[in-house]
Amino acid sequence: MSVPATVDRRDVAIGWRLLDGVIAARGALLPRRFPRRLSAFLQLLPSLVLVCVLLAGVCVMVWRSFHAFDSFLYEEGGLSLGQYRQLLESGFTVSVFARTIGMALVTTPVALALALPIAYVTVRTRSNFLRLLLITAIFFPFLTGDVVRGYGWLAILGPHGPLAWLMDGLGLGEPHVLGTPWGVGIGVVQLVLPIAVMILIPSFARLDPDVERAAGTLGARPWRVFWSVIVPQLKVGLIGAAVVAMTLSLTDFADPALLGGGKSDYVANQIQAVVLGLNNPYKGSALAVMLVLVVLAMVALLLAAIWLVGRAIGHVRRRQRVAP
Amino acid sequence: MRPGRAARALTAFGVAFLTVPSLLILIAALTPGEQIAFPPKGITLHWFGKVVEEEQVWISLGHSLYAATLSVVLCGLVAVPAALALSRMGGRAQAFTTAFLNLGITTPLIVSSIGFLILFTELRVISHLTVLGVALAVVQLPFMMWATLSAMAGHNPELEQAAETMGAEPIQCFLFITFPALLPGVVTGALLAFVLSLTDFVVSVILTNLNDVTLPVYVYSGIRTTVSPILGAVSLVFVLVSMLAFALVARIGRLDRLLAQGR
Numbered sequence: 267m268s269v270p271a272t273v274d275r276r277d278v279a280i281g282w283r284l285l286d287g288v289i290a291a292r293g294a295l296l297p298r299r300f301p302r303r304l305s306a307f308l309q310l311l312p313s314l315v316l317v318c319v320l321l322a323g324v325c326v327m328v329w330r331s332f333h334a335f336d337s338f339l340y341e342e343g344g345l346s347l348g349q350y351r352q353l354l355e356s357g358f359t360v361s362v363f364a365r366t367i368g369m370a371l372v373t374t375p376v377a378l379a380l381a382l383p384i385a386y387v388t389v390r391t392r393s394n395f396l397r398l399l400l401i402t403a404i405f406f407p408f409l410t411g412d413v414v415r416g417y418g419w420l421a422i423l424g425p426h427g428p429l430a431w432l433m434d435g436l437g438l439g440e441p442h443v444l445g446t447p448w449g450v451g452i453g454v455v456q457l458v459l460p461i462a463v464m465i466l467i468p469s470f471a472r473l474d475p476d477v478e479r480a481a482g483t484l485g486a487r488p489w490r491v492f493w494s495v496i497v498p499q500l501k502v503g504l505i506g507a508a509v510v511a512m513t514l515s516l517t518d519f520a521d522p523a524l525l526g527g528g529k530s531d532y533v534a535n536q537i538q539a540v541v542l543g544l545n546n547p548y549k550g551s552a553l554a555v556m557l558v559l560v561v562l563a564m565v566a567l568l569l570a571a572i573w574l575v576g577r578a579i580g581h582v583r584r585r586q587r588v589a590p
Numbered sequence: 591m592r593p594g595r596a597a598r599a600l601t602a603f604g605v606a607f608l609t610v611p612s613l614l615i616l617i618a619a620l621t622p623g624e625q626i627a628f629p630p631k632g633i634t635l636h637w638f639g640k641v642v643e644e645e646q647v648w649i650s651l652g653h654s655l656y657a658a659t660l661s662v663v664l665c666g667l668v669a670v671p672a673a674l675a676l677s678r679m680g681g682r683a684q685a686f687t688t689a690f691l692n693l694g695i696t697t698p699l700i701v702s703s704i705g706f707l708i709l710f711t712e713l714r715v716i717s718h719l720t721v722l723g724v725a726l727a728v729v730q731l732p733f734m735m736w737a738t739l740s741a742m743a744g745h746n747p748e749l750e751q752a753a754e755t756m757g758a759e760p761i762q763c764f765l766f767i768t769f770p771a772l773l774p775g776v777v778t779g780a781l782l783a784f785v786l787s788l789t790d791f792v793v794s795v796i797l798t799n800l801n802d803v804t805l806p807v808y809v810y811s812g813i814r815t816t817v818s819p820i821l822g823a824v825s826l827v828f829v830l831v832s833m834l835a836f837a838l839v840a841r842i843g844r845l846d847r848l849l850a851q852g853r
Contacts, residue, residue: 411789418611488594
C-alpha cells in the first residue's frame with residue numbers, strides 16, 4: 267500500500283482557491299463583523315441611490331413646472347405659475363381631465379366587481395388545476411404587456427374583426443367602439459383587473475372558510491354569504507384594490523393611445539403630446555404635477571366615501587339590533 | 591363552502607375577458623390576407639417567415655433585450671442586498687425604507703418616465719437605451735424585492751448562526767446558506783422583472799426615439815396605421831416569452847408564496 271507523500275495541490279478545484287483568496291482579502295481589508303447598522307446601510311445604499319435617480323427626475327420636473335418657458339426660442343423664463351394658469355384656462359385640458367376622472371369612476375367599480383369573484387373562486391376552488399388555470403389567466407395580460415393587449419382588442423373590435431362579423435350577422439351595422447371612451451374603458455378594465463385580483467387573493471386566503479360554512483348552515487344563500495359575511499371581512503384588501511385600481515385608471519397611458527386612436531386621450535397622453543409633440547417639457551411637467559394632485563385628491567375622496575359608507579352601514583346594523 | 595353560481599359565471603367571464611383577445615392574436619397571425627379578417631379565410635405561416643426576414647424586428651428586439659438585460663442585472667444587484675437588510679430591520683425604519691424603495695411602482699409610470707426624460711436630457715446623456723434600462727430597473731425594483739423577501743420569509747435565520755458557530759466566514763455564510771435559500775425568489779423576481787421590462791411600453795415610448803425603438807414601440811407604431819397579421823406574428827413573441835417565464839416561475843413553485851406575501 268503506497269500513500270502519496272504530498273497532496274497534489276493542483277487537484278484542489280480552482281473555485282475553492284478563489285474563494286479562499288476572497289476570504290483572505292476580505293479578512294485583511296475589512297473587519298470580520300460590521301456594526302449592524304452600518305452593514306444594513308451599506309446593503310441598502312445601492313437601492314437608495316437607484317431610487318434617488320427617480321426622485322431627482324421628479325424633483326427637476328416639479329421645479330420646471332414653476333417656470334415660464336419660451337417654446338419658440340427654447341429658453342427658460344423666471345419663476346411663475348403661468349404654466350398652471352394656462353392649463354387651467356384651457357377648455358381642452360379641463361375636458362381631458364374630466365374624461366380621465368369620469369372614466370376612472372366607471373372602470374374602478376367594474377374592475378372590482380369582476381376581481382372579487384375571480385379572487386374568491388381562485389382561493390376557494392378545490393381543483394388545483396382550476397387554480398393554476400385562473401392564476402395563469404390573471405398573470406397573462408399583466409406579463410404580455412400593453413401592446414399585446416391593445417393588438418388583441420384592435421383585432422376583435424376593429425372593422426374586420428369578430429365583433430364586426432357578429433354585428434353584421436345580426437344586422438346591426440358596423441361597430442363603433444374603437445376611438446370612443448367605451449373602447450378605452452374595456453382596455454383599462456383589462457389593465458386593472460389582474461392587479462386588483464392579485465391584491466385581493468391574499469385577503470381571501472386569510473379568511474376562515476368555516477365562517478362561510480356556518481353562514482351556509484344557518485340558511486344563507488351564496489350571494490348573501492358573499493355580501494354579508496365575506497366582503498365585510500375583506501375591508502383592507504378591498505380598500506387597497508380600490509385605491510390601486512383608481513390610481514392605475516387615472517394614469518393609464520397605453521389604452522387611450524392604442525384603443526382611443528387620439529380621440530379619447532387621457533391626461534397621460536396629453537403629457538406625452540405636450541412634452542414630445544409640442545416640445546414643451548415645462549408645460550408637460552405642470553400637467554404631470556396636476557395629474558399627481560388629481561390622483562391624490564381622488565384617492566382621498568375614495569377613502570372618505572368608503573369611510574362614510576362604512577359608518578352608514580354600521581348605523582343601520584345597530585338600529586336593526588336595537589329594534590328587531 | 592363552494593362559490594355560488596353567479597361567482598363562477600363572473601369568473602368564467604373575467605377569465606375570457608383577460609385572455610381571449612390576446613389568444614386571438616394567434617388566429618390573426620395565421621390570416622393569409624394583408625388585413626385581419628373574421629372568420630379567417632384559410633391558414634398560412636407566411637407572416638412568420640416575413641417576421642424573420644424583417645430587419646427592423648431584429649434590431650428592435652436587440653434594443654429590447656439590451657434594455658431588459660441591463661434592467662434585470664441592475665435590479666438584481668441592488669434588490670437582493672436591500673431585501674437582506676430590510677428583512678433584518680423593523681418598525682418605522684423598515685416601513686419608511688420599503689415605502690421609499692417602492693416609489694418605482696407608486697409613482698404613475700407616465701410621471702416617472704417624464705421625470706427620467708427631463709433629468710437625463712438635462713444631464714445630456716445620449717444613450718437612450720441605457721437610460722431606459724436604468725428607468726426600468728427603478729420601476730421593476732419593487733417586484734424583485736417582493737419576490738426576494740417572500741423567499742426569505744420561508745428561510746430560517748438560525749441556519750446562518752449555526753454556520754457561523756461552526757466557523758464559517760461571512761462570505762461562506764452568504765454563498766452557501768443565504769443565497770441558495772434566496773435563489774428561488776431571486777430567479778422568480780428576475781424573470782418577472784425581465785418579462786415586464788421586455789414588454790414595457792409606456793417608459794419605452796417616452797424614452798426612446800426613432801433610432802432606438804424597442805419591440806413594443808415598433809409594434810405600436812405599426813398598429814396605429816393597420817392591424818396587420820405580421821404585427822400579430824411579432825406580438826406572439828411576447829406571448830411565448832411571457833408564458834415561458836410564467837411556466838418557469840410556476841415550476842419553481844414560489845407562485846403561491848409570492849401571492850401570499852401581500853398579507
